[in-house]
Amino acid sequence: RKNDTLRLRGTNTDRRKWLFGRLQWDVGRFLTGKESSPTAQMTIRQGGKFVLDSTWNHRQIDLPQGSFATNLGNMRVTYNFTPSIFTQSLIQYNDRTDRWSTNLRFHWLLTAGTGLFVVYNDTESMNGLGPVNRAFIVKYVRQFDILR
Incomplete structure (x- = not known):
């Protein structure tokens, strides 16, 4: 089956507020193995002028050939x-x-x-x-x- 991913959401605050947070955990199949991937996101907003968004994602991949993990962090800033x-x-x-x-x-x-x-x-x-x-x-x- 193509999409055997279970998405678990922990905390999700109101996106319209000046401070927004989200926690998410994806668990499922990845090629011939499995994947576990927690993500944390935080967004700070000042009116319509400034937005700072930062996200961290950890992926644990387990395959018959071996296991590995990756971490990806990013920060996005917009100023109008x-x-x-x-x-x-x-x-x-x-x-x-x-x-x-x-x-x-x-x-x-x-x-x-x-x-x-x-x-x-x-x-x-x-x-x-x-x-x-x-x-x-x-x-x-x-x-x-x-x-x-």
């Missing part, structure tokens, strides 16, 4: 200067690959899906080999009607 100008960042650490990933974005929207987008992505390996991936992207999208 105006409804059409905002920044977002995501910082993530994976202990299995020993890598930090960063994604920084600036959006200046003209209309839905159009405007200026500036993005910086960086993935760093903690094994001393330096950056794994790095990109700086600037995109401007303008919509026009050629039939007019």
